[in-house]
Amino acid sequence: MQKSLTFRAALLSLLLLGCLLGLWQLATQGTATAAAPAAAMTPEQIEYAKLMGKPVDAAPATTKSGFPTPAQMGATIGRQLADPFYDRGPNDKGLGLQLAYSLGRVGLGYLLAALVAIPLGFVIGMSPLIYRALDPFIQVLKPISPLAWMPLALYTIKDSAASGIFVIFICSLWPMLINTAFGVAGVRREWLNVARTLEVGPVRRAFEVILPAAAPTILTGMRISMGIAWLVIVAAEMLVGGTGIGYFVWNEWNNLSLPNVLMAILVIGVVGMLLDLAFARCQKWVTYAD
Amino acid sequence: MTHDPYDADRPLLMRCSCGQHANAAEHAVAELKHRSEQADVEAESRQFVEAALVKALFPQDALRRRFLKAVGRGTAMAAISSVLPVASLQAMAAEKGPLEKKDLKIGFIPITCATPLIMAHPLGFYSKQGLDVQVVKTAGWALIRDKMLNKEYDATHFLSPMPVAISLGLGAPATPMHVATIQNTNGQAITLAVKHKDKRDPKDWKGFKFAVPFEYSMHNFLLRYYVAEAGLDPDRDIQIRVVPPPEMVANLRAGNIDGFLGPDPFNQRAVFEEVGFIHLLTKELWNGHPCCAFGTSAEFIQKNPNTFIALYRAVLNAAAMAREARNRELIAKVISPQAYLNQPETVVAQVLTGKFADGLGNVKVVPDRADFDPMPWQSMAVWMLTQMKRWGYLKGEVDYKAVAEKVFLLTDAKKQMKALDLAQPEDKAGGYPKFKVMGKEFDPAKPQAYLDSFAIKRT
Numbered sequence: 001m002q003k004s005l006t007f008r009a010a011l012l013s014l015l016l017l018g019c020l021l022g023l024w025q026l027a028t029q030g031t032a033t034a035a036a037p038a039a040a041m042t043p044e045q046i047e048y049a050k051l052m053g054k055p056v057d058a059a060p061a062t063t064k065s066g067f068p069t070p071a072q073m074g075a076t077i078g079r080q081l082a083d084p085f086y087d088r089g090p091n092d093k094g095l096g097l098q099l100a101y102s103l104g105r106v107g108l109g110y111l112l113a114a115l116v117a118i119p120l121g122f123v124i125g126m127s128p129l130i131y132r133a134l135d136p137f138i139q140v141l142k143p144i145s146p147l148a149w150m151p152l153a154l155y156t157i158k159d160s161a162a163s164g165i166f167v168i169f170i171c172s173l174w175p176m177l178i179n180t181a182f183g184v185a186g187v188r189r190e191w192l193n194v195a196r197t198l199e200v201g202p203v204r205r206a207f208e209v210i211l212p213a214a215a216p217t218i219l220t221g222m223r224i225s226m227g228i229a230w231l232v233i234v235a236a237e238m239l240v241g242g243t244g245i246g247y248f249v250w251n252e253w254n255n256l257s258l259p260n261v262l263m264a265i266l267v268i269g270v271v272g273m274l275l276d277l278a279f280a281r282c283q284k285w286v287t288y289a290d
Numbered sequence: 291m292t293h294d295p296y297d298a299d300r301p302l303l304m305r306c307s308c309g310q311h312a313n314a315a316e317h318a319v320a321e322l323k324h325r326s327e328q329a330d331v332e333a334e335s336r337q338f339v340e341a342a343l344v345k346a347l348f349p350q351d352a353l354r355r356r357f358l359k360a361v362g363r364g365t366a367m368a369a370i371s372s373v374l375p376v377a378s379l380q381a382m383a384a385e386k387g388p389l390e391k392k393d394l395k396i397g398f399i400p401i402t403c404a405t406p407l408i409m410a411h412p413l414g415f416y417s418k419q420g421l422d423v424q425v426v427k428t429a430g431w432a433l434i435r436d437k438m439l440n441k442e443y444d445a446t447h448f449l450s451p452m453p454v455a456i457s458l459g460l461g462a463p464a465t466p467m468h469v470a471t472i473q474n475t476n477g478q479a480i481t482l483a484v485k486h487k488d489k490r491d492p493k494d495w496k497g498f499k500f501a502v503p504f505e506y507s508m509h510n511f512l513l514r515y516y517v518a519e520a521g522l523d524p525d526r527d528i529q530i531r532v533v534p535p536p537e538m539v540a541n542l543r544a545g546n547i548d549g550f551l552g553p554d555p556f557n558q559r560a561v562f563e564e565v566g567f568i569h570l571l572t573k574e575l576w577n578g579h580p581c582c583a584f585g586t587s588a589e590f591i592q593k594n595p596n597t598f599i600a601l602y603r604a605v606l607n608a609a610a611m612a613r614e615a616r617n618r619e620l621i622a623k624v625i626s627p628q629a630y631l632n633q634p635e636t637v638v639a640q641v642l643t644g645k646f647a648d649g650l651g652n653v654k655v656v657p658d659r660a661d662f663d664p665m666p667w668q669s670m671a672v673w674m675l676t677q678m679k680r681w682g683y684l685k686g687e688v689d690y691k692a693v694a695e696k697v698f699l700l701t702d703a704k705k706q707m708k709a710l711d712l713a714q715p716e717d718k719a720g721g722y723p724k725f726k727v728m729g730k731e732f733d734p735a736k737p738q739a740y741l742d743s744f745a746i747k748r749t
Contacts, residue, residue, distance in 0.1 A: 044653060045651075047653045048647050048651060048652070051636065051646060051647035052562060052564070053634065053636055088628075088629055089424075090424050090426050090427075091425070091426065091427040091628070091630065092627070092628045092629035154433075158441075160436070160437060160442060238429065240429070240433070241427065241429035247429075250536075251427070252632075253540065254536035254537075254632055254633075255632045256559070
């Protein structure tokens with residue numbers, strides 16, 4: 001039963017994909033303009049058509065930046081995947097390299113956030129006093145769009161690469177902090193009482209009782225943070241530029257090259273999914289039955 | 291690696307005509323390099339710079355000849371080289387002082403204004419001066435400003451009013467910046483959405499939404515000037531938004547804006563995409579107006595004088611080359627690829643050669659649509675200051691001349707000539723040639739009177 005459900009779901013997914021591609025093909029195929037016969041045109045008109053990149057007789061037609069057909073899209077994907085790691089100077093790098101830059105930036109900002117958020121979350125979760133004292137600050141800072149920090153970061157940090165990492169740091173901080181605090185505060189009283197009865201030291205109590213108990217909640221926070229960080233990196237790189245998948249999107253947008261933008265969207269989606277899957281796997285490891 | 295010939299997004303890279311290079315862009319680079327080695331580009335750049343100066347110092351030919359006869363050629367040249375840093379710097383550079391810094395980062399916005407700065411890279415003009423330069427594409431003018439203030443960039447492509455604004459502390463903490471050369475003259479246009487084909491009179495533009503690249507830009511000042519001449523108040527009757535140049539075409543297509551006064555190639559790109567038409571070229575408003583500049587901070591020049599000279603020479607040599615019409619088509623090939631402008635080659639070629647489709651079915655030939663005259667005339671800076679005051683960006687009293695002379699690196703001609711005990715040129719000469727904007731003469735000696743003469747202003 002379970003197997004056949006999986007099979008049927010996969011079939012339905014494929015069917016949906018097929019429909020989507022079919023609709024896409026239908027929507028885009030009518031846009032190609034036929035070559036106008038040169039005989040019917042004045043030299044002036046021919047000249048104009050050439051300058052506008054339109055097909056005139058045998059002259060090659062330059063396709064405009066319209067929405068690509070699935071076939072054109074496939075060609076773009078093929079070309080990008082054929083050579084993803086080329087490096088021709090600071091302004092022209094392969095998609096794979098750009099992705100590596102983005103992942104590096106996200107990784108660093110995220111790691112820094114984890115290093116701050118998890119210990120701080122522990123402290124907040126274990127002490128109701130600190131929890132109440134810090135709560136107003138967290139509530140005000142949490143809803144701020146991470147990109148709103150960008151001008152401030154550029155001004156104070158005075159380094160655009162570090163500003164990008166800072167933006168990732170600040171956006172990944174809050175879900176991790178709040179979830180850690182929540183998880184730590186929510187550890188069952190009985191377990192803490194047992195630990196106290198057995199005269200377990202505070203450090204040992206934190207690592208052997210509270211951490212495993214709060215781990216599922218903490219990991220949920222980390223998973224949410226990673227999702228947000230991956231959303232934000234694209235926008236941040238479009239602002240700061242230079243390298244990364246966000247810069248790639250921006251650079252191709254300059255050229256109104258929709259196939260390449262779509263390609264990047266696809267890659268962003270797939271990588272985001274893989275990151276999320278990795279965290280889902282981790283979550284399974286730490287989950288326990290009550 | 292080769293490209294799909296039917297891909298509009300990439301320049302067509304076929305084997306070149308001579309068969310020695312992998313593609314047409316490389317062939318163009320080789321050909322231009324060859325030309326630059328053949329012709330003494332340095333001598334040429336020096337010559338046209340000097341010719342421009344002499345012409346400005348002596349607007350009347352008779353006076354020039356009298357002066358040359360009186361003092362002799364050598365003395366005249368010495369006087370001129372003291373006026374213009376380039377010339378004196380060239381003399382200094384002959385000694386080839388050791389470079390203080392070799393690895394440099396230069397920012398640019400992907401527009402044709404940056405042509406000399408960009409092409410100097412593939413053509414090896416920087417490396418010829420012993421510099422290892424990275425030209426870095428940047429997402430917008432605000433970022434250029436921030437990266438310049440952060441010192442992430444050593445020098446950069448600026449909008450020419452930006453160094454003036456930054457030096458004055460407008461929209462940035464006051465940091466002394468210099469315009470070393472003007473990067474380009476003309477080369478901008480007002481592009482309107484195709485649906486406004488019949489609204490060619492700016493009087494009909496009430497309620498229109500326009501985009502300009504930055505507040506402190508010639509684009510903003512010229513657009514404001516133009517609509518104000520038609521009786522519209524640019525702050526009340528139309529809306530002016532700041533949009534980074536690369537995003538203008540997308541916004542025009544989406545109907546977010548009715549038009550823009552923007553840099554090329556985006557005017558031509560809008561035509562190419564059939565979303566807009568070229569209403570007018572900015573050359574029709576002020577022929578020879580400055581647009582972008584090549585500049586750096588005062589601190590960089592003080593710390594790295596020899597490096598600055600080397601950089602200055604590289605950019606000037608590139609400008610000399612870009613000025614020549616016969617090189618333009620090849621230059622378009624060199625700067626169109628992904629690493630630089632990332633535009634279809636035909637669009638860039640139409641901008642640089644001045645033979646272009648206007649979006650209304652006509653082919654126009656305007657060879658001086660874009661030019662690359664590097665002279666940083668101080669009267670241009672004074673005009674910018676009058677416009678900044680006019681629209682309320684700059685409040686209070688301003689010493690026009692002091693600011694212009696501080697920011698635009700063209701030392702005062704008259705002072706230098708006096709020191710050399712030479713006959714002084716007429717008042718209107720020096721670094722302050724007059725010019726006309728929309729037919730109205732601007733006298734840099736009387737900025738306040740000029741400002742007062744406008745009906746629509748914020749002062």
